[in-house]
Amino acid sequence: MSFISFRFIIFFIVLMALYSLARQEKHRQILLLVSSYIFYGCADVRFLVMLIAISVIIWYIGLKSENGGKRVLHIMGILLCMGALGYFKYCNFFIESFANLLRQESLGTLPVILPLGISFYTFQAISYLCDVHWGKIPAEKTMWKVLLYIGFFPQITSGPIVKAKDFLPQLQKEHRIIWNNFSAGMQKAIVGLFKKVVIADRLGVVVDAVFAAPKAYSGFSLLMAACSYAIQIYCDFSGYSDMAIGVAEILGYDLGKNFELPYIARNPSDFWRRWHISLSSWFRDYVYIPLGGNRKGRIRTYINLFVTMLLSGLWHGANWTFVIWGAFHGVASAVHKMFSDIRKKGRVGQTDNKVGHVISVFATTVTVWLLWIPFRADTMQEAAIVIFRMFTMAEGIRYISAFSIIYIILIMFSQLYALIAHDGKIWWKPLDFTKFWQVFLFVGVIMTIVVFAYIGDTAFIYAQF
Helix, strand or coil: CCCCHHHHHHHHHHHHHHHHCCCHHHHHHHHHHHHHHHHHHCHHHHHHHHCCCHHHHHHHHHHHHHHHHHHHHHHHHHHHHHHHHHHHHHHHHHHHHHHHHHHCCCCCCCCCCCCCCCCCCCHHHHHHHHHHHHHCCCCCCHHHHHHHHHHHCCCCCCCCCHHHHHHHHHHHHCCCCCCHHHHHHHHHHHHHHHHHHHHHHHHHHHHHHHHHHHEEECHHHHHHHHHHHHHHHHHHHHHHHEEEEEEHHHHCCCCCCCCCCHCCCCCCHHHHCCCCCHHHHHHHHHHHHHHHHCCHHHHHHHHHHHHHHHHHHHHHCCCHHHHHHHHHHHHHHHHHHHHHHHHHHHCCCCCHHHHHHHHHHHHHHHHHHHHHHHHHHHCCHHHHHHHHHHHCCCCCECCCCHHHHHHHHHHHHEEEHHHHHHCCCCCCCCCCCCHHHHHHHHHHHHHHHHHHCCCCCCCCCHHCC
């Protein structure tokens, strides 16, 4: 069930009505659990059975492995999650890669269907196991609370990936639908909807056409398509995050922040503190730090950064394009860390000035946007074609969309404004509906969505991951 559907609107209105009528917090949470399973089960009931089974097993292992207890059981729980993710998402990828290694045309593939949201809820399950085992939170004695954490419907299909230590304590509080939460959450959801259907989906038409036949289009058209994709994936994914966070806020839950103006990042590390924050922090807490973080010396730190980003790339999809994308980000992060270490020792001059800041932001943005090309391409060969024709300004079909120009300028201007006027932070605050001009502004956004929304394929990019 997509957020962008009439069926979801009916679903959520009914849920809010029942949620408001529930007298006890326990009843509201059970209602959320049942609603989450209805939401998820609309995709495929078979996937729902697996989700429930994994959640129950994780709850039981958490009870037995609390505070360092039964380490073997704890490891088995993590292997269960990684095994499920590995089988459904990477089984055929490894079979095909092994066939290529043996120079065989094919070893056959398995009829595997990727369960919706498995990349997200398995990571949340691992978060619960680790937080409980490491003593960050107590094991939850009530099974359905763990089930609700893993299966909470606003974020189960495309994130954010909420850590157990951040979500489960919220279940100890009273949650009601109050006006302030409803107003702020609804506005976030509307902003997310605007990003998705007005910006991302419009740009997707251009991107899909050009990337489908890169040899046919001119170098400048490929350049505009690459820039359009950078804006598309940002607005698509941050739009979903805004909707998920807004829906949860209406119900009284805080899913945290998932984006913080990533295209004004000063360096690769800063970018990953701003882009898909929940995934970046997950890999930091459950991969980078357990590998040793920066505690094992400089060389080990660089290796840990590279490995973490390589795994992050593989998480995004069963394709070598994602692995290489992650590897390049790993190299960029390690190189940046190396120069930061040198700079701290005074071997390189300080660049904390406006000119240096602008150069850093520009260089980081260009690097990130270039790396989106292999992320979007189906193969590395296709990515190489796009990059070569783009830099050589090859001749071909000229396809320049007005939407591309307008939205690239709009997004970059808004992020630069935040950099200059608000120290690189999101400055937006909920509108006050007691003021006419703010009501007028909100209605204007709604009308813009109605008029300019793209009516076509509205699938979320990150749903495939």
